[in-house]
Amino acid sequence: MFDKVAIFGVGLIGGSLALALDRAGAAKRIVGIERSPGAAQRALQLGVVDEIARNEADAVRGADMVVLATPVAQTDRVLAAIAPHLTLRTIVTDTGSTKGNVIEVARERLGGKWPQFVPAHPIAGKEQAGVDAAEVELFDGRRCVLVPEVDTAGHAVEAVRDMWTACGALVSLMTAEQHDTVFAAVSHLPHLLSFALVAAIAREDDAAMKFAHAGGGFRDFTRIAASSPEMWRDIFIANKTAVLSELTAYEAELRALRQMIESNDAKAIEAECELSRNVRSQLMF
Amino acid sequence: MFDKVAIFGVGLIGGSLALALDRAGAAKRIVGIERSPGAAQRALQLGVVDEIARNEADAVRGADMVVLATPVAQTDRVLAAIAPHLTLRTIVTDTGSTKGNVIEVARERLGGKWPQFVPAHPIAGKEQAGVDAAEVELFDGRRCVLVPEVDTAGHAVEAVRDMWTACGALVSLMTAEQHDTVFAAVSHLPHLLSFALVAAIAREDDAAMKFAHAGGGFRDFTRIAASSPEMWRDIFIANKTAVLSELTAYEAELRALRQMIESNDAKAIEAECELSRNVRSQLMF
Numbered sequence: 232m233f234d235k236v237a238i239f240g241v242g243l244i245g246g247s248l249a250l251a252l253d254r255a256g257a258a259k260r261i262v263g264i265e266r267s268p269g270a271a272q273r274a275l276q277l278g279v280v281d282e283i284a285r286n287e288a289d290a291v292r293g294a295d296m297v298v299l300a301t302p303v304a305q306t307d308r309v310l311a312a313i314a315p316h317l318t319l320r321t322i323v324t325d326t327g328s329t330k331g332n333v334i335e336v337a338r339e340r341l342g343g344k345w346p347q348f349v350p351a352h353p354i355a356g357k358e359q360a361g362v363d364a365a366e367v368e369l370f371d372g373r374r375c376v377l378v379p380e381v382d383t384a385g386h387a388v389e390a391v392r393d394m395w396t397a398c399g400a401l402v403s404l405m406t407a408e409q410h411d412t413v414f415a416a417v418s419h420l421p422h423l424l425s426f427a428l429v430a431a432i433a434r435e436d437d438a439a440m441k442f443a444h445a446g447g448g449f450r451d452f453t454r455i456a457a458s459s460p461e462m463w464r465d466i467f468i469a470n471k472t473a474v475l476s477e478l479t480a481y482e483a484e485l486r487a488l489r490q491m492i493e494s495n496d497a498k499a500i501e502a503e504c505e506l507s508r509n510v511r512s513q514l515m516f
Numbered sequence: 517m518f519d520k521v522a523i524f525g526v527g528l529i530g531g532s533l534a535l536a537l538d539r540a541g542a543a544k545r546i547v548g549i550e551r552s553p554g555a556a557q558r559a560l561q562l563g564v565v566d567e568i569a570r571n572e573a574d575a576v577r578g579a580d581m582v583v584l585a586t587p588v589a590q591t592d593r594v595l596a597a598i599a600p601h602l603t604l605r606t607i608v609t610d611t612g613s614t615k616g617n618v619i620e621v622a623r624e625r626l627g628g629k630w631p632q633f634v635p636a637h638p639i640a641g642k643e644q645a646g647v648d649a650a651e652v653e654l655f656d657g658r659r660c661v662l663v664p665e666v667d668t669a670g671h672a673v674e675a676v677r678d679m680w681t682a683c684g685a686l687v688s689l690m691t692a693e694q695h696d697t698v699f700a701a702v703s704h705l706p707h708l709l710s711f712a713l714v715a716a717i718a719r720e721d722d723a724a725m726k727f728a729h730a731g732g733g734f735r736d737f738t739r740i741a742a743s744s745p746e747m748w749r750d751i752f753i754a755n756k757t758a759v760l761s762e763l764t765a766y767e768a769e770l771r772a773l774r775q776m777i778e779s780n781d782a783k784a785i786e787a788e789c790e791l792s793r794n795v796r797s798q799l800m801f
Contacts, residue, residue, distance in 0.1 A: 460789035
C-alpha cells in the first residue's frame with residue numbers, strides 16, 4: 232500500500248503502528264526517527280522499524296506517508312523541520328490527543344501543503360510509554376478519529392483512513408471542536424483528576440498509611456495516574472480551553488455533592504449515584 | 517470453631533463470608549437474615565447459608581458470632597433489634613466501611629454488651645452487589661481492619677481475628693479515627709469523584725457522543741461509579757467529616773492544577789504528574 236512510511240517518535244503509539252503496518256503488509260519500508268538515541272536503538276533491536284533516519288530530511292525523503300507520534304507539544308517543531316522536504320504527494324498525519332492546536336500549528340507550518348495533512352487521533356493509550364510497551368494489536372477494534380477540515384484533501388483522508396483500517400482500527404470522523412470537547416471530558420479530565428488524587432494524598436502526613444490500605448477501587452481509579460507526565464502536561468496545555476471548561480462543570484458537581492452530604496440529603500445523594508451507575512453500567516468498552 | 521454464625525445481610529460481603537467460613541470448616545451452622553425475601557431465597561438456593569432466620573431473635577439465638585453485613589445506615593436498627601437477644605457469650609462484629617459512626621451507635625444500642633462488639637472492615641469490595649456476586653475467595657489475601665476500642669473485650673477481638681484469618685484475610689488493627697481518615701482518602705473520596713464525573717457528563721447536551729468515545733482510561737476511572745448507590749449514600753453520610761475534609765484538600769489540588777494550566781506552567785504541571793506517577797507506580801495491590 233505504501234512504499235515508505237516515516238514515523239516520528241517510535242514509542243507506544245508509533246511503535247505499535249509500525250508493528251500493525253507490518254502485520255498488514257501495508258508498507259514496503261518503515262523508517263523511524265527518534266530524538267532519543269537509546270529509544271532508536273531499542274526500536275531497531277526489537278525489529279519494530281526497518282531503519283532509523285539520521286535526520287528529518289532523510290526520514291521524509293521518498294515517504295508517501297509521514298506519521299507524527301511524538302508528544303503534542305513537539306508538533307510545531309517537527310512540522311517546521313519537515314515542511315521544506317515534503318513533496319506534493321507526501322501525506323502527513325498525526326496521532327495527538329488534541330486537535331485544535333495541532334490544526335492551528337499545521338496550517339501555519341505547512342502552508343501550501345496543509346491540505347495534505349490529516350489530523351488524527353487513535354484512541355488506544357495505556358499507561359506504559361515507550362517502544363517496549365508497543366503491541367501489534369494495540370489498535371485492533373479501537374476507534375481512530377480523523378478530524379479533517381473543509382480544505383483537507385479527500386485523497387489524503389482516504390489514505391489515512393485506509394492505513395488505520397489496515398491496522399485494525401475503526402475509523403470515524405469528527406470536527407476538531409467536537410473532538411477536543413469529547414476527549415476533554417472522557418480522557419483529559421479523568422487523567423487530571425487521577426493525577427490530582429494521588430498528588431493530594433502524597434502530600435498528607437499520613438500518606439504512607441493511606442496508600443498501604445488502598446484497594447481495588449483506588450487501583451483502578453488511579454491506574455491512569457501512572458501515565459507519562461510529559462505527554463499529559465502537553466495535552467492539558469494544548470487542550471486548555473476544553474479541559475478547564477469540563478473541569479468547571481465537574482467542580483460544580485462536586486460542590487452540589489458536598490452540599491448534599493453536608494445536609495445529610497440521603498435521597499439526593501442516592502439519586503446522583505443512581506444516575507451515575509445507570510449510565511456507567513450501560514457503557515460498552 | 518463456631519457453633520452458629522448469624523449473618524445479617526447475605527449480599528456480596530455476607531454471602532462471601534458465609535462461603536469462606538464454610539470452606540474453612542469454621543462454622544457448624546451458618547444462618548442468614550435478609551430484609552429482602554428474594555435475596556433470602558436466592559441465598560438458600562445457592563447454598564450460601566444453611567438457613568434463613570425468620571426474625572432477629574431467631575437469628576441470634578444460640579449464635580456465638582453475629583456479623584452485620586448490611587449497609588452502614590442499617591447498623592442502628594439491627595443492633596437495636598438484636599440487643600435484647602444477645603447473651604454474654606455472643607460476639608458481635610460488623611463489616612461497615614466506616615467505623616466512627618458504627619462505634620457511636622453500637623455503644624448506645626448495646627449498653628453493657630458493648631465490649632462484645634468488635635468494629636471491623638474487610639477491604640474487599642467490588643462494584644457488583646448481592647449474593648450472586650459472592651465469591652468464596654473474595655477475602656483471600658485482602659486486608660481486614662479491626663478497630664477495637666480500649667474497652668473492647670480481648671477475647672472478642674481474638675475471635676473476630678480468627679474468623680477473618682480463617683476466611684483468608686490479613687488482619688490488622690487501627691484506631692477508628694485512623695480508619696475513617698484513611699478510607700475517606702483511598703476509597704470514599706475516589707468513589708465520590710467517580711460518581712461525580714459520570715453524573716456531570718450525563719447532564720451535558722453532548723453526553724451520548726462523549727460516552728461513545730470513552731476509552732480504557734475512562735473505563736477504569738469510572739468502574740467504581742457502577743457501585744451500589746444505597747451503600748455509598750450511607751458511607752458518604754456516615755463518614756461525612758473525613759470525606760469532606762479529604763474533598764477540601766482535593767479541591768485545593770484541583771485549583772492549583774487549574775492555575776498551572778491557565779498560566780501554561782508546563783514545568784509545574786509535569787512535576788505534579790511526575791509526583792503522582794512515581795507514587796502510583798510503587799503501590800502494590
